[in-house]
Amino acid sequence: MKSLHILLCCFLFSALMNGQEKFLTKQGFTSFFSSSPVEDIKADNNQVLSIIDTSTGAIAISILMKSFMFEKSLMQEHFNENYVESDKYPKAIFKGQIANFKNLGNDEQLVSIHGDITIHGVTKKIETQAKIVRTEENISLTGTFPITVADFKIKIPSVVINNIAETVAVTFELDHTPYKK
Amino acid sequence: MKNFLIVFAVLAISSPSFSQDLLDILEEETPKTKEYVSSTFKGTRILNGHSIENRKKGILEFVISHRFGRVNLGADELYGLDQSNIRFAFEYGLSDNLMVGIGRSSFEKTYDSFFKYKLLKQSTDKNSFPFAISLFGSAAYRSIDDFEPGNEPSFNERLSYTTQVLIARKFSPGFSLQITPSYIHRNSVKINEDPHGIFAIGIGSRVKLTQRISINGEYHYTVNPLESIDATNSLAFGVDIETGGHVFQIILSNSITMIEKSFITESTDDFFEGDVHLGFNISRAFQFGKHKKKKLKEKEEEDKKSNN
Numbered sequence: 001m002k003s004l005h006i007l008l009c010c011f012l013f014s015a016l017m018n019g020q021e022k023f024l025t026k027q028g029f030t031s032f033f034s035s036s037p038v039e040d041i042k043a044d045n046n047q048v049l050s051i052i053d054t055s056t057g058a059i060a061i062s063i064l065m066k067s068f069m070f071e072k073s074l075m076q077e078h079f080n081e082n083y084v085e086s087d088k089y090p091k092a093i094f095k096g097q098i099a100n101f102k103n104l105g106n107d108e109q110l111v112s113i114h115g116d117i118t119i120h121g122v123t124k125k126i127e128t129q130a131k132i133v134r135t136e137e138n139i140s141l142t143g144t145f146p147i148t149v150a151d152f153k154i155k156i157p158s159v160v161i162n163n164i165a166e167t168v169a170v171t172f173e174l175d176h177t178p179y180k181k
Numbered sequence: 182m183k184n185f186l187i188v189f190a191v192l193a194i195s196s197p198s199f200s201q202d203l204l205d206i207l208e209e210e211t212p213k214t215k216e217y218v219s220s221t222f223k224g225t226r227i228l229n230g231h232s233i234e235n236r237k238k239g240i241l242e243f244v245i246s247h248r249f250g251r252v253n254l255g256a257d258e259l260y261g262l263d264q265s266n267i268r269f270a271f272e273y274g275l276s277d278n279l280m281v282g283i284g285r286s287s288f289e290k291t292y293d294s295f296f297k298y299k300l301l302k303q304s305t306d307k308n309s310f311p312f313a314i315s316l317f318g319s320a321a322y323r324s325i326d327d328f329e330p331g332n333e334p335s336f337n338e339r340l341s342y343t344t345q346v347l348i349a350r351k352f353s354p355g356f357s358l359q360i361t362p363s364y365i366h367r368n369s370v371k372i373n374e375d376p377h378g379i380f381a382i383g384i385g386s387r388v389k390l391t392q393r394i395s396i397n398g399e400y401h402y403t404v405n406p407l408e409s410i411d412a413t414n415s416l417a418f419g420v421d422i423e424t425g426g427h428v429f430q431i432i433l434s435n436s437i438t439m440i441e442k443s444f445i446t447e448s449t450d451d452f453f454e455g456d457v458h459l460g461f462n463i464s465r466a467f468q469f470g471k472h473k474k475k476k477l478k479e480k481e482e483e484d485k486k487s488n489n
Contacts, residue, residue: 022203026210049207060203066216072468073237081220082392082423087354095204157393159424179206 021054023139023176030063030172032147034165041075041164043068050174052139057101059113059141061094061174083154084120093118098132108133113143122152130172139176144169218303221313221351222359224428225272225280225297226462227385228399228417229436229444230361233315233349235299236274239469244270244284248437248460251450261458268439288438289327295319295343303350317345321442338369343441355389363401365442374408381445387421395421397430401445415444416452432460 028048034041045068050061065086070076080086096115104111114127130143146167149156156164222232225242236242246268250261258264270284270293278299285292296318303313323339342365349359361383370377385399399417406412417434435452436444439462450456 022206024206024210026212047212049210051203051206051210053203058203060207062204062207062211064211074240074466074468077219085354085392093204155392157424 022179023052023054024179025050025174025176028061028172028174030170032068032168032170034168036163036165038163041070043070043076043079045069048172048174050141050176051179052098052176054101054139057098059094059096059098059115061172063092065090065092083156089119089121094126096126098130104132104134106133106135113141119147120152120154124151137177141174141176142172144171146170213306215308216305218305218313218351221303221349221357222387222397223395223421223423224430224462224464226430227359227387228397228419228430228432228462229415229434229439230383230385230399230401230441231295231297231315231317231345231347232359232385233299233313233347235278235280235297235315236272236466238274238277240274241467241469242272242464243467244268244272244282244462244464246270246439246460246462248432248434248439248458250437250458251455252433252457252459253455266437266439284440286438286440286443288443289323290325291321291323291440291443293319293321293440297347311350313347313349313351315347315349317343317347317441319343319441321440334369341365341367341442343445345441357387359383359385361385361401363441363445365446367442370407371409376405376407379406379446380404383415383445393423397421403446407446410447411449412446413448413451415448427466428462428464430462432462433457434460 026049027046028050029044029046030048031042031044045063047067048061048063050059052059065084066080068076068079070079094115094117096113099112099114101111108131110129111132112127113130114125116123117126126145128143128145130141133140147170148167149164150166220234222234224232225234225236225244226232248266250258250264252260254261266286266288268284268286270282272280272282274280280297281295283292283294298316299313300316301310301312301314304310319342321341321343323341326333328334343363345361345363347359347361349357351357363381363383365379365381367375367377381401381403383399383401385397387395387397389395397419399415401415403412403414413435415434415436417432417436419430419432419434422429422431434444435450435456435458436448437450437458438444438447450458
């Protein structure tokens with residue numbers, strides 16, 4: 001009988017872990033910015049999916065490459081067709097861990113996030129700092145980190161080499177709300 | 182001990198291997214939207230004729246095309262390079278689906294104007310449609326004064342029209358195919374035996390070699406050709422090279438003109454006899470307005486409003 005109680009508790013506990021303790025956003029924001037002597041290029045994506053498991057501090061982010069909006073539609077076409085090859089690699093994925101997540105207070109603070117980022121089929125380890133605000137109903141993450149284009153085997157032809165920066169700044173703003181199935 | 186084992190087993194089963202699980206949830210939560218296939222062809226032309234590609238809203242493209250003389254004219258004519266036909270044109274995207282253009286060809290001093298409208302787009306996922314269909318219409322005005330004295334053609338008599346339905350499919354990122362039924366109408370003809378209306382069917386394809394280079398082919402079969410000339414079907418092979426805002430096409434063709442009514446019905450050279458013309462199309466695109474950005478901002482503002 002006692003073992004049954006424990007079993008029941010375990011089920012409850014794990015159900016809680018799976019159901020209530022995940023925070024999700026479907027309208028996260030990510031942008032990247034490339035600054036070169038010739039021109040500045042910026043693209044925004046308002047359809048980023050991100051999920052945090054609050055029991056572990058694990059985080060996963062999925063970004064559809066075709067949802068990046070550019071100022072110039074030709075740039076957008078080139079971005080998808082020539083640089084990130086969105087037909088072959090439709091998504092950028094991040095899979096990682098927010099350090100020290102359980103001990104977070106309610107006020108804004110800096111956390112370190114580390115994990116694997118996959119862009120253009122190439123996976124790299126990455127570590128960055130982000131601002132986090134955690135309340136009962138919301139977990140917001142904002143931050144910025146650099147990405148070196150060549151690391152992800154994205155080739156830039158010599159004709160436009162002066163138009164595109166070697167390192168682009170990626171900004172993210174992810175406002176998670178509790179996820180219910 | 183037994184209890185402990187059971188508890189452990191239950192925990193092991195129910196506690197998720199989280200990061201993979203999280204990605205699975207994201208996959209489930211990804212909205213299933215219709216996605217349109219892009220870049221079936223790189224340029225607005227396959228080689229001679231139009232492809233289903235339009236320029237997007239606000240993009241003005243300046244297109245310069247050349248077709249030189251026959252390569253088999255020999256060294257004396259520098260393999261045809263001494264002779265040249267040129268067409269230059271301004272082509273503009275009124276909306277993402279409607280494109281218009283005006284051009285001038287040196288051949289018979291012809292002015293032309295056209296529109297191209299995307300009727301249906303090839304899409305994937307939800308309610309997908311397997312083809313892209315565009316409508317194309319053009320009018321050409323032949324302004325050369327080569328008439329007999331006292332026999333000057335009227336404005337109407339100098340006009341001819343082309344109507345095309347462009348049906349294309351991108352089978353894979355590396356291979357696209359287009360079928361182009363055409364109807365060409367001439368207001369005036371040289372001899373009575375010449376048909377006023379000519380039907381033709383074209384086929385064109387693109388095979389991608391690298392990210393920026395593709396090989397294209399295009400052929401137009403004329404059902405009822407002109408009788409006053411020894412008309413041949415238009416055939417062309419070429420290479421697309423794309424750099425930044427340019428698309429550069431190098432072409433080998435038996436046609437010397439660059440507008441539909443001409444190259445489909447008025448080609449007289451035989452490709453396989455060596456009557457081949459070297460040619461190229463160059464385009465440079467300029468963007469007017471920043472509509473994508475604007476849309477985004479408007480959307481953001483709407484979102485803000487709806488949130489308040």
